[in-house]
Amino acid sequence: LQELTIKDVSTVAGVSIATVSRHINKTGKVADDTALKIDNAIEELNFRPNIVGRALRTGKTKSIGIVIPSISNPVFADALNGVQLVAKENNYITIITTTEYNSSNEEQVIQTLLSNGVDGLILTVSNEKNNKLLSKLDKEHIPYVLLYNKTDNKNRSFVSIDNKKASQDIAKTLIKLGHKKFGIIGLPIHISDRSLIRREAFSNCIKQNGLEKPFEIDATHNLENQLLELYQSKKYPTALFCSNDAIALHVIQVLRNLNIKVPDDVSVFGFDGIHLSNFINPILSTVMQPSTKMGEEAFKQLLKLITHDGAHQAIVLPYELRIAETTKQIKH
Amino acid sequence: LQELTIKDVSTVAGVSIATVSRHINKTGKVADDTALKIDNAIEELNFRPNIVGRALRTGKTKSIGIVIPSISNPVFADALNGVQLVAKENNYITIITTTEYNSSNEEQVIQTLLSNGVDGLILTVSNEKNNKLLSKLDKEHIPYVLLYNKTDNKNRSFVSIDNKKASQDIAKTLIKLGHKKFGIIGLPIHISDRSLIRREAFSNCIKQNGLEKPFEIDATHNLENQLLELYQSKKYPTALFCSNDAIALHVIQVLRNLNIKVPDDVSVFGFDGIHLSNFINPILSTVMQPSTKMGEEAFKQLLKLITHDGAHQAIVLPYELRIAETTKQIKH
DNA sequence: TTGTACGCGTTATCAA
DNA sequence: TTGATAACGCGTACAA
Numbered sequence: 001l002q003e004l005t006i007k008d009v010s011t012v013a014g015v016s017i018a019t020v021s022r023h024i025n026k027t028g029k030v031a032d033d034t035a036l037k038i039d040n041a042i043e044e045l046n047f048r049p050n051i052v053g054r055a056l057r058t059g060k061t062k063s064i065g066i067v068i069p070s071i072s073n074p075v076f077a078d079a080l081n082g083v084q085l086v087a088k089e090n091n092y093i094t095i096i097t098t099t100e101y102n103s104s105n106e107e108q109v110i111q112t113l114l115s116n117g118v119d120g121l122i123l124t125v126s127n128e129k130n131n132k133l134l135s136k137l138d139k140e141h142i143p144y145v146l147l148y149n150k151t152d153n154k155n156r157s158f159v160s161i162d163n164k165k166a167s168q169d170i171a172k173t174l175i176k177l178g179h180k181k182f183g184i185i186g187l188p189i190h191i192s193d194r195s196l197i198r199r200e201a202f203s204n205c206i207k208q209n210g211l212e213k214p215f216e217i218d219a220t221h222n223l224e225n226q227l228l229e230l231y232q233s234k235k236y237p238t239a240l241f242c243s244n245d246a247i248a249l250h251v252i253q254v255l256r257n258l259n260i261k262v263p264d265d266v267s268v269f270g271f272d273g274i275h276l277s278n279f280i281n282p283i284l285s286t287v288m289q290p291s292t293k294m295g296e297e298a299f300k301q302l303l304k305l306i307t308h309d310g311a312h313q314a315i316v317l318p319y320e321l322r323i324a325e326t327t328k329q330i331k332h
Numbered sequence: 333l334q335e336l337t338i339k340d341v342s343t344v345a346g347v348s349i350a351t352v353s354r355h356i357n358k359t360g361k362v363a364d365d366t367a368l369k370i371d372n373a374i375e376e377l378n379f380r381p382n383i384v385g386r387a388l389r390t391g392k393t394k395s396i397g398i399v400i401p402s403i404s405n406p407v408f409a410d411a412l413n414g415v416q417l418v419a420k421e422n423n424y425i426t427i428i429t430t431t432e433y434n435s436s437n438e439e440q441v442i443q444t445l446l447s448n449g450v451d452g453l454i455l456t457v458s459n460e461k462n463n464k465l466l467s468k469l470d471k472e473h474i475p476y477v478l479l480y481n482k483t484d485n486k487n488r489s490f491v492s493i494d495n496k497k498a499s500q501d502i503a504k505t506l507i508k509l510g511h512k513k514f515g516i517i518g519l520p521i522h523i524s525d526r527s528l529i530r531r532e533a534f535s536n537c538i539k540q541n542g543l544e545k546p547f548e549i550d551a552t553h554n555l556e557n558q559l560l561e562l563y564q565s566k567k568y569p570t571a572l573f574c575s576n577d578a579i580a581l582h583v584i585q586v587l588r589n590l591n592i593k594v595p596d597d598v599s600v601f602g603f604d605g606i607h608l609s610n611f612i613n614p615i616l617s618t619v620m621q622p623s624t625k626m627g628e629e630a631f632k633q634l635l636k637l638i639t640h641d642g643a644h645q646a647i648v649l650p651y652e653l654r655i656a657e658t659t660k661q662i663k664h
Numbered sequence: 665t666t667g668t669a670c671g672c673g674t675t676a677t678c679a680a
Numbered sequence: 681t682t683g684a685t686a687a688c689g690c691g692t693a694c695a696a
Contacts, residue, residue: 005688005689005690006689006690006691007689017689017690017691018691018692021690021691021692022691022692025691027691027692028692049689049690050688050689050690051690052688052689052690053688053689053690053691054689054690054691055690056688056689056690057689057690057691057692058690058691
């Protein structure tokens with residue numbers, strides 16, 4: 001694939017490879033006429049420097065590794081877009097790996113990325129706390145930024161929204177609409193620590209308002225049957241908080257199949273603000289995370305860490321509560 | 333990031349680097365006890381070979397480059413998943429780049445990928461015909477597989493469905509439902525040759541059935557106003573063919589804002605079969621492409637090309653016509 | 665301002 | 681079965 005080297009360029013231009021290298025990298029002075037000769041040679045041969053050789057020599061690959069649960073979830077796709085946008089501007093390429101929501105894949109993909117010599121990592125891990133892998137990265141001084149994960153560790157950087165506050169906002173909104181019985185549909189902790197944070201913040205807010213502790217459903221385990229069972233009982237929740245939009249869309253479809261009307265019979269709240277939640281009918285009430293912006297910020301912070309001109313940072317971006325059509329004042 | 337080398341391993345194991353390399357790559361005989369010593373050293377140091385050094389030496393990076401219009405469109409995200417699945421099995425990493433539907437970005441991202449020494453490419457280009465870049469790749473014998481693009485060139489490999497037949501199927505379905513006036517909403521040729529193929533196949537099928545040539549709308553140009561204008565006239569189409577699902581979802585939302593009922597007033601057909609088209613209400617009638625499978629097949633074919641044990645292949649996968657809830661028999 | 669020569673980590677050839 | 685060493689393409693210290 002890569003036949004030409006700077007040797008070829010130097011031959012055609014009639015100069016040494018050192019001069020060619022200097023001109024390409026704009027390090028050191030090169031006479032105007034030799035610069036021209038080199039440019040012509042590069043043009044003529046259609047030469048592009050071999051990044052592998054450069055990487056071996058410099059110890060930098062100008063690539064970053066990304067670890068996310070899945071590409072298919074639009075939240076992460078949007079974040080990837082943000083990362084790519086800024087990465088491209090800075091001449092970095094991105095190597096994307098996914099864990100498919102299986103945390104035991106995290107180690108392997110990170111090892112693969114490190115082995116490929118990435119200059120840094122952007123990670124969304126299942127669980128930030130007591131994470132052996134992150135500790136290992138810390139110990140080896142490998143630059144990384146957490147995306148969506150939050151941490152209290154001052155020696156780690158992360159980009160996130162305030163999940164706790166957003167979840168409380170949702171609880172308050174639903175309470176204000178007159179709801180008294182709640183359900184939470186989320187992911188287990190070994191899959192997503194964000195889900196746990198959202199669940200607890202929501203649940204605590206409900207309880208602090210003197211209302212009954214929400215019923216909890218694990219979305220990974222036979223969702224349809226669980227919903228069916230729940231709604232066959234008389235005392236079913238009138239409001240459901242889903243810990244992400246993908247779950248919310250799925251829940252709404254299941255309810256529709258069960259002939260339970262949203263929002264007339266049940267209000268549903270999501271979390272993420274994926275574009276398509278805006279296209280469904282009724283439009284989903286949700287928390288709009290600035291995913292693209294989050295990806296951009298994650299890369300910018302990572303770049304600071306890589307180039308050593310930045311300390312660790314907790315970047316918390318604003319969110320927007322979108323109260324749309326899947327939530328409604330309760331009937332009395 | 334990568335401090336340890338096989339030199340360190342050889343020191344700890346008390347053998348030469350050549351033996352370590354042989355053992356790691358299972359090339360050449362290594363005595364059982366020295367193999368054990370090497371394994372222990374690798375374990376103890378937590379050594380992983382430096383892929384950059386290996387790549388420089390072997391000329392193979394075990395990486396492939398992917399060029400798609402966008403990560404945010406779930407069609408491509410699903411295809412990426414398929415590629416990653418098989419790539420991972422074969423110890424290849426994937427470098428993903430996007431053109432953001434701007435064909436002038438194609439050259440730059442491909443150059444970047446080649447410069448990074450990828451062993452091959454998977455491409456979805458805006459327009460396969462008269463594509464200078466593809467000709468250049470052909471000339472330089474760079475292995476690549478087209479994904480979603482179709483080609484008549486026997487010296488190129490591609491993975492696709494039969495867009496023409498699928499579009500005819502849609503036309504026939506709508507005709508059978510009694511529709512007589514049609515609209516097509518698509519992308520211009522410089523953005524997507526698939527859109528053109530679908531449009532023409534649909535249009536020709538309509539005309540061959542003695543019906544009026546469909547009205548055409550460019551989705552990239554002020555969609556809302558165009559639809560508003562169209563539906564203010566009396567003779568508006570009762571059936572709209574959108575050349576992909578993303579457009580269809582957008583169109584449905586615009587119609588909803590204009591208070592035009594789908595499917596009661598207008599039938600809408602999409603194309604792609606993204607997961608979320610199944611979650612909207614009404615459920616979208618569309619062509620289900622096996623995107624994940626298509627990604628898998630693209631990688632498998634690329635691997636054959638890379639390892640030289642395969643000829644070029646036209647891989648056409650079956651699709652499924654999903655006649656769901658956005659299409660309806662016309663009122664008389 | 666330019667050129668020579670070394671080394672980054674690895675694999676592969678050759679000799680032992 | 682093992683070890684010494686050249687080479688991959690590049691950047692850079694040093695010499696000119």
